Amino acid sequence: MIPACRLADLPRGEAFRLDIDPPISVFHTDDGEVFAIDDTCTHQDASLADGWLEGPEVECPLHASKFDLRTGAVDAPPAKLPVRTHQVLIEDGVIYVQPSTDAPNLPPCVASRLAGGAA
Amino acid sequence: MRTVAVVGASLAGLSAARSLRKRGYDGRLVVIGDEPHRPYDRPPLSKEFLAGGMGEADLALETDDEDLQAEWLFGARATGLDRQTRTVRLADGRSVRADGIVIATGAAARALPGTDGLAGVHTLRTLDDARALRDELALGGRLVVIGGGFIGAEVASTAHGMGLDVTVVEAAPTPLAGPLGETMGSVVSALHADHGVRLLCGVGVKGLSGETRVDAVLLEDGRTLPADLVVVGVGARPCVDWLEGSGVALENGVKCGADGRTSLAGVVAVGDCANWYDPVAGIHRRVEHWTGARERPDAAVAALLSGGAAEPGLPKPPYFWSDQYGVTIQFVGHSAGADSVTVEEGSPDDRSFLAVYRRAGHPVAVLGMNQLRLFTRWRKQLAAATTFPAMSAL
Ligand SMILES: Cc1cc2nc3c(=O)[nH]c(=O)nc-3n(C[C@H](O)[C@H](O)[C@H](O)COP(=O)(O)OP(=O)(O)OC[C@H]3O[C@@H](n4cnc5c(N)ncnc54)[C@H](O)[C@@H]3O)c2cc1C
Ligand code: FES
Numbered sequence: 001m002i003p004a005c006r007l008a009d010l011p012r013g014e015a016f017r018l019d020i021d022p023p024i025s026v027f028h029t030d031d032g033e034v035f036a037i038d039d040t041c042t043h044q045d046a047s048l049a050d051g052w053l054e055g056p057e058v059e060c061p062l063h064a065s066k067f068d069l070r071t072g073a074v075d076a077p078p079a080k081l082p083v084r085t086h087q088v089l090i091e092d093g094v095i096y097v098q099p100s101t102d103a104p105n106l107p108p109c110v111a112s113r114l115a116g117g118a119a
Numbered sequence: 120m121r122t123v124a125v126v127g128a129s130l131a132g133l134s135a136a137r138s139l140r141k142r143g144y145d146g147r148l149v150v151i152g153d154e155p156h157r158p159y160d161r162p163p164l165s166k167e168f169l170a171g172g173m174g175e176a177d178l179a180l181e182t183d184d185e186d187l188q189a190e191w192l193f194g195a196r197a198t199g200l201d202r203q204t205r206t207v208r209l210a211d212g213r214s215v216r217a218d219g220i221v222i223a224t225g226a227a228a229r230a231l232p233g234t235d236g237l238a239g240v241h242t243l244r245t246l247d248d249a250r251a252l253r254d255e256l257a258l259g260g261r262l263v264v265i266g267g268g269f270i271g272a273e274v275a276s277t278a279h280g281m282g283l284d285v286t287v288v289e290a291a292p293t294p295l296a297g298p299l300g301e302t303m304g305s306v307v308s309a310l311h312a313d314h315g316v317r318l319l320c321g322v323g324v325k326g327l328s329g330e331t332r333v334d335a336v337l338l339e340d341g342r343t344l345p346a347d348l349v350v351v352g353v354g355a356r357p358c359v360d361w362l363e364g365s366g367v368a369l370e371n372g373v374k375c376g377a378d379g380r381t382s383l384a385g386v387v388a389v390g391d392c393a394n395w396y397d398p399v400a401g402i403h404r405r406v407e408h409w410t411g412a413r414e415r416p417d418a419a420v421a422a423l424l425s426g427g428a429a430e431p432g433l434p435k436p437p438y439f440w441s442d443q444y445g446v447t448i449q450f451v452g453h454s455a456g457a458d459s460v461t462v463e464e465g466s467p468d469d470r471s472f473l474a475v476y477r478r479a480g481h482p483v484a485v486l487g488m489n490q491l492r493l494f495t496r497w498r499k500q501l502a503a504a505t506t507f508p509a510m511s512a513l
Binding site: 044046047049050051052059061062063064076077078080108109 | 134137160162167172173174177179180181182183409410413414438440447491492494495496498499
């Protein structure tokens with residue numbers, strides 16, 4: 001479990017990015033639910049924490065694919081692959097994240113950079 | 120409705136096909152496209168794909184397991200539409216008779232008159248165009264880009280990144296003044312100079328020189344720009360020739376209502392070829408952006424399936440992005456009616472800022488450079504304000 005931030009510091013409609021590798025973002029929805037998903041869009045190198053949160057979905061700030069915070073599923077192109085979801089625990093007002101052990105669906109440009117190739 | 124034909128198998132056509140299925144249409148679905156390829160994404164063609172950082176498989180717009188239960192006719196060009204029988208005629212002699220028709224034939228790159236057959240001269244619209252250009256860029260040398268619009272600027276940026284010596288020629292005094300206005304057009308186009316790419320403005324192109332292969336661009340002021348390669352980025356024209364005489368009203372593309380309905384019942388038009396009525400501004404606008412081609416077909420499909428019974432909603436303000444020299448440029452709204460533009464965050468000098476266009480004090484458009492988070496918030500606000508009629512009437 002990785003501590004992210006205090007619940008009180010994350011207003012509804014906002015996101016908090018955990019700068020781990022690959023980064024994870026925690027979203028506090030307008031309905032008061034808290035979810036954690038991979039921060040990097042599966043299409044290109046955009047941070048979903050910069051996106052547009054509406055209901056249980058976040059819209060990528062670049063090309064508007066929407067990801068379901070509950071399942072990680074993507075609604076429509078250009079992104080085609082889901083993001084990973086991560087388990088969230090809130091204890092004593094602190095949000096903790098348990099990173100998934102699945103392989104992330106990083107976009108081609110980021111994946112090749114991590115592999116040491118040219119971006 | 121038993122058969123729907125979608126003409127044009129790119130983003131708008133695919134989005135329409137998806138919406139048909141999503142909205143429960145379970146009849147025959149025929150998608151007709153003149154390119155030999157399955158639907159692919161165009162924006163990377165001037166960016167990552169051109170630079171070599173992205174392969175053809177990454178361009179696919181469909182997912183691996185997607186099956187819309189459609190009949191796909193590739194390499195099939197529509198040449199006519201018969202209004203009486205609602206039949207689409209194809210160049211190869213076949214025809215498709217349908218109850219509903221979605222026109223999604225997009226746009227084609229404009230060429231420079233008189234440059235046909237001269238090697239080394241490119242336009243960029245299709246995958247085949249991008250493959251050909253990418254191969255020639257790999258040889259290096261001097262590139263002249265004719266046209267300082269978004270596609271021209273992106274090609275210049277990509278080619279510069281690949282080590283070419285690049286010059287951009289723009290006929291207008293300021294590039295991008297149409298979409299961004301004079302002030303911001305000059306801020307954004309300053310990216311060229313930042314990276315040592317020459318930008319010549321306010322000068323037209325007289326012609327090209329070269330026997331079989333281009334060797335120079337001749338400017339109207341008498342200058343000659345030696346060139347190994349030329350990219351012509353002077354805009355696109357809607358592909359609607361095939362509809363001449365069909366009874367579908369044409370005016371800067373297909374003339375449509377606020378939900379894509381054309382002058383013929385049972386026929387809607389979407390994407391770059393469609394000139395939709397904008398009820399907020401009271402004029403028709405042909406929006407040539409990715410997001411419009413992706414989102415608007417759903418409204419058109421709703422109109423098609425309901426036989427026009429559904430009231431059209433108000434359009435979201437159009438949004439587009441562009442990537443140049445590592446900078447993300449985003450724009451939403453219409454700059455045309457604005458009487459002021461102010462920088463609200465960051466600074467143009469740092470190439471990281473957000474600017475708001477206003478008319479009579481009300482925001483009508485927003486431009487962001489490397490300001491994704493803030494831009495997204497403004498985009499949301501602007502959409503909320505525009506789709507709320509009382510405010511937008513101001
Ligand atoms: C190089 C490039 C970069 C771009 N970058 C961006 C960007 O960064 N941001 C952005 O917002 N937008 C961008 N765009 C614009 C965006 O790609 C278009 O708005 C979008 O592709 C429009 O989709 P469409 O389906 O309406 O038309 P198109 O993609 O043009 O597709 C129309 C299809 O119909 C076919 N067709 C035409 N005539 C016929 C016929 N008679 N019969 C059968 N088929 C026919 C065409 O061959 C084509 O396959 C870019 C475009 C290009 C070319
Ligand atoms: S980067 Fe997210 S949709 Fe393109």
